[in-house]
Amino acid sequence: MTEPRVAPSRTRVKLCGLTRPEDVDAAVAAGADALGFVLWPGSKRAIDEARLAALAARVPAFVTRVGLFVDQDPELIRRCAEHLDLLQLHGDESPDFCAMLGRPWIKALRMRDGLDLHALAGAHDGARALLLDAYRPGVPGGTGETFDWSRIPANLAKPVILAGGLTADNVAEAIARVRPFAVDVSGGVEASPGVKDAGRIAAFIEAVRRGDESRPAR
Numbered sequence: 001m002t003e004p005r006v007a008p009s010r011t012r013v014k015l016c017g018l019t020r021p022e023d024v025d026a027a028v029a030a031g032a033d034a035l036g037f038v039l040w041p042g043s044k045r046a047i048d049e050a051r052l053a054a055l056a057a058r059v060p061a062f063v064t065r066v067g068l069f070v071d072q073d074p075e076l077i078r079r080c081a082e083h084l085d086l087l088q089l090h091g092d093e094s095p096d097f098c099a100m101l102g103r104p105w106i107k108a109l110r111m112r113d114g115l116d117l118h119a120l121a122g123a124h125d126g127a128r129a130l131l132l133d134a135y136r137p138g139v140p141g142g143t144g145e146t147f148d149w150s151r152i153p154a155n156l157a158k159p160v161i162l163a164g165g166l167t168a169d170n171v172a173e174a175i176a177r178v179r180p181f182a183v184d185v186s187g188g189v190e191a192s193p194g195v196k197d198a199g200r201i202a203a204f205i206e207a208v209r210r211g212d213e214s215r216p217a218r
């Protein structure tokens, strides 16, 4: 079952890699739609289950709590999911593995050469959206690098979450060119890895709103 591409009137914003209570509060205050918590221990932004529980408890209703995993143990994912609304599966998880977890998920795809996005959208039909990130060999994500946005087909069968190297300086152009359902940023709103900057968060969301002015009036 595929669904038609969603054309929202405003771009949803996910801020990823939150590790501190004050960053959660700043993100919510600035108007983020979703907050990402990295549970993959290889990340500079990794948090453990206890910190996830504490940070997730601060998030008010109608802000989506997203847990990021990279090819991890299903039991760990299920335990963490008690504190989450959505899973972000950022490794080489198969469609069957994703579905077996029994929770709503988005599938991250790294834009390596030759990727057939239409075929992958079909294969990952159960995902709520596809998150498209830059490809760097040996690094599962969070590289701070952009990719060639013209490679994203306009008629993909799943909602697109655009990620990879987004900042307040490039996100409005990205929205005008790609018209994604949502954008996702981590390094572009940081003072240092895992430490967000409230000013950069606010500037990023303001830039998203400027980008939204390029969307057709409804």
Ligand SMILES: O=C(O)c1ccccc1N[C@@H]1O[C@H](COP(=O)(O)O)[C@@H](O)[C@H]1O
Pocket (backbone or CB within 6 Å): 016, 017, 036, 038, 040, 043, 044, 045, 068, 070, 090, 131, 133, 140, 141, 142, 143, 144, 145, 163, 164, 165, 166, 184, 185, 186, 187, 188
């Ligand atoms: O943030 C990480 O450390 C990370 C580690 C492993 C996989 C994904 C990771 N982050 C995700 O990467 C993209 C892009 O991040 P950036 O804005 O380029 O820094 C984003 O979806 C993060 O959720």
